[in-house]
Amino acid sequence: MRGDGRRAWQALLLVVAAWFASGPVLAETVMPRPAELERDVQFWIRVYTEVTTNEGFLHDEHNLGVVYQPVHFGPEATPAQRHEQVDGLREHYRATLRRLAQGADDLTEDERRIRDAFGSEASPERFEQAQSEVRFQLGQADRFREGLTRSGIWEAHIADTLANLGLPPEISALPHVESSFNPAAYSKVGAAGLWQFMRSTGRRFLRIDDAVDERLDPFRATEAAAQLLDFNYRLLGTWPLALTAYNHGAAGMRRARDALGTSDIALIVRQHKSPTFGFASRNFYVSFLAALEIDRNPEKYFGPIARQPESRFREVEVPAYVSLSALERVVKVDRTRLAALNPALRPPVWKGQRRVPQGYRLRLPAEAGEWTSALLAAKLSPGERFAGQPRPAVYKVKSGDTLASIAAKQGYNLTALADVNGLKMAAKLKPGRSLQLPENSPQLLPRGAESALAAAPKPADTVYVVRAGDVLTDVATRVGVPVAQLVAVNQLSSADSLYEGQRLRLSPAAGGSVAASAATAVSTANSASEVLSEEKAETRAAASEERKPARRNEPVSGSQAEAQSPAVFPAAVPQASDPVDYSVGADDSIRVAAAETLGHFADWLGTSAARLRELNHLKAAATVVMGHKLKLSFGKVAKADFEQKRRDYHQQLQAAFFAGHRIIGTEVYVSRRGDSLWAVTQRFSRLPVWLLQQYNPDVDFADLHSGVQIVVPRVEEVPAV
Numbered sequence: 001m002r003g004d005g006r007r008a009w010q011a012l013l014l015v016v017a018a019w020f021a022s023g024p025v026l027a028e029t030v031m032p033r034p035a036e037l038e039r040d041v042q043f044w045i046r047v048y049t050e051v052t053t054n055e056g057f058l059h060d061e062h063n064l065g066v067v068y069q070p071v072h073f074g075p076e077a078t079p080a081q082r083h084e085q086v087d088g089l090r091e092h093y094r095a096t097l098r099r100l101a102q103g104a105d106d107l108t109e110d111e112r113r114i115r116d117a118f119g120s121e122a123s124p125e126r127f128e129q130a131q132s133e134v135r136f137q138l139g140q141a142d143r144f145r146e147g148l149t150r151s152g153i154w155e156a157h158i159a160d161t162l163a164n165l166g167l168p169p170e171i172s173a174l175p176h177v178e179s180s181f182n183p184a185a186y187s188k189v190g191a192a193g194l195w196q197f198m199r200s201t202g203r204r205f206l207r208i209d210d211a212v213d214e215r216l217d218p219f220r221a222t223e224a225a226a227q228l229l230d231f232n233y234r235l236l237g238t239w240p241l242a243l244t245a246y247n248h249g250a251a252g253m254r255r256a257r258d259a260l261g262t263s264d265i266a267l268i269v270r271q272h273k274s275p276t277f278g279f280a281s282r283n284f285y286v287s288f289l290a291a292l293e294i295d296r297n298p299e300k301y302f303g304p305i306a307r308q309p310e311s312r313f314r315e316v317e318v319p320a321y322v323s324l325s326a327l328e329r330v331v332k333v334d335r336t337r338l339a340a341l342n343p344a345l346r347p348p349v350w351k352g353q354r355r356v357p358q359g360y361r362l363r364l365p366a367e368a369g370e371w372t373s374a375l376l377a378a379k380l381s382p383g384e385r386f387a388g389q390p391r392p393a394v395y396k397v398k399s400g401d402t403l404a405s406i407a408a409k410q411g412y413n414l415t416a417l418a419d420v421n422g423l424k425m426a427a428k429l430k431p432g433r434s435l436q437l438p439e440n441s442p443q444l445l446p447r448g449a450e451s452a453l454a455a456a457p458k459p460a461d462t463v464y465v466v467r468a469g470d471v472l473t474d475v476a477t478r479v480g481v482p483v484a485q486l487v488a489v490n491q492l493s494s495a496d497s498l499y500e501g502q503r504l505r506l507s508p509a510a511g512g513s514v515a516a517s518a519a520t521a522v523s524t525a526n527s528a529s530e531v532l533s534e535e536k537a538e539t540r541a542a543a544s545e546e547r548k549p550a551r552r553n554e555p556v557s558g559s560q561a562e563a564q565s566p567a568v569f570p571a572a573v574p575q576a577s578d579p580v581d582y583s584v585g586a587d588d589s590i591r592v593a594a595a596e597t598l599g600h601f602a603d604w605l606g607t608s609a610a611r612l613r614e615l616n617h618l619k620a621a622a623t624v625v626m627g628h629k630l631k632l633s634f635g636k637v638a639k640a641d642f643e644q645k646r647r648d649y650h651q652q653l654q655a656a657f658f659a660g661h662r663i664i665g666t667e668v669y670v671s672r673r674g675d676s677l678w679a680v681t682q683r684f685s686r687l688p689v690w691l692l693q694q695y696n697p698d699v700d701f702a703d704l705h706s707g708v709q710i711v712v713p714r715v716e717e718v719p720a721v
Contacts, residue, residue: 034266039065044290051139053558061133082556101127147180152307176291185566195225217344240265248281250579312366319377320385594690606636677701
């Protein structure tokens, strides 16, 4: 071998050797376990392995190395008696801390133990503070052991899902923290399933409606959780921050990182101050590290563990809307087994009120045979297959319903609905009553749509891309299409719901009709409204939990813990998947987000666009640019009210979109010379600009250079219910 070749070969061997040598180091640092947080990790290992839900620890809220004492409850003790026991012990240790704060020198052995436990923190000021921070933590050992046993059912699918996205295998331990591997788990604030998805976050990746809730399907929910965690990691750059964002939200973790100027999880846990960054958020990552340690070494803590065997099944895509009874007949699998394999199907399906949706991936026993979608279609009689989900024949009245609201929600003519039920249009309705729905009453078109559409000219182009400052009436004039047609064809909930980069269809899709588009528009608008209401309810519920006194957030029994949340820490921020910071800066300025206009800001501030132009030295024709700083005036509206209106607006945009779409993956687009935001959105259909911004919050789309990597979410339409 020549000298040059030998040297090159030796250099290559050195590189390979270095790579192998660094392998274990890399594996260890993916999920770092900082020495500064080790006492916290050890505390949660004790919670997960030493004390059950019939026990717990009384401890200091901030220094988890200070455990005042274990608490054991009598087997027959009621929750009230348990609370009384905890409160009595809490008061005892508050008295001890008062003596330490006062500098008493006649300390008992137990008082000296507590003083020494604080270590270098021990001071009169710290003992004074600690009096209000005596916290009770219920044990989890029995729940954790049960979770270890259950985890075997899904561990292979979780491992494959994580590997397919290139995510660390350690993430497979997260359901221990979230649900103890209970796929049917529900929380008080609306989270559900193995991975505890809120509806608002879940709808980004999963189908969630009256017929299907894929949060309750461990397999689909695992795939969604992997997407969300991958999203968090792309935004935040480290796994400790990405995992903490699963509880605290991506926007909150970006604020924490930027406020302290570091991605060091130990510094953030110890130093970040925020009303929402409380005990749960501070402890989420360390509790995960504890769960990971136990999951990797279960025999060390629990002795022999027999994990349940992996679930075996076949999946077949349902070819049409089919009743459950028809499926039972064809596949020859009884309802009980189907229910066990298909937890995502909701009660209306099992009760026969809804059909199994077209496109649903039906899970069958492994021994059920080689079913395909085509074979299933062939076995079903024509009368058992439906091209579309039939609307229900009856509607059960809910609290607060009126005849008008039901007509609007279901898309029926109010007069026809009243007539078929023999009611006056202003009649009061009793909850629980069943209303007959008109068989032949068409769903409503926007007012005047029929005549306008009949006279509408056919546009030369098929798509119009909304520009900054566009309103629907201007677009209609520019492209020569009536407003009513644009609303109907694009399923717009209102004439004001335009955002820069939005792609408007100018005529119905091939094979479609304006009437069908309008009917879908009504359904989409109603669905989006329901989603937004659910998200606001989630936010209120989470905020209510946050405001409760400490004692009420400290369950003292397994049943109380389950009622509050299957997770040790309920999600801190319901809208966890939106990384955009909608708050106002200390200098009364904001960064303009996608889909925002000067008119929006003026409306939310109760001022005029002219005043904002003057304040920001903008010319009359100038528009606000996404990502640019804008100075605001708060003479008429409080900052908090402005922020809330701004968040509500974006939640409504997102709810409307995810009522009919979901994210199925991502791809990377590298910008080219001359590219602009408009050009990028042209390359990808059905992609709102605000969603592109969420996946690329640090990309300046107003000054896009060649070679910039842009993460593009891939979306698909969700079939209507």
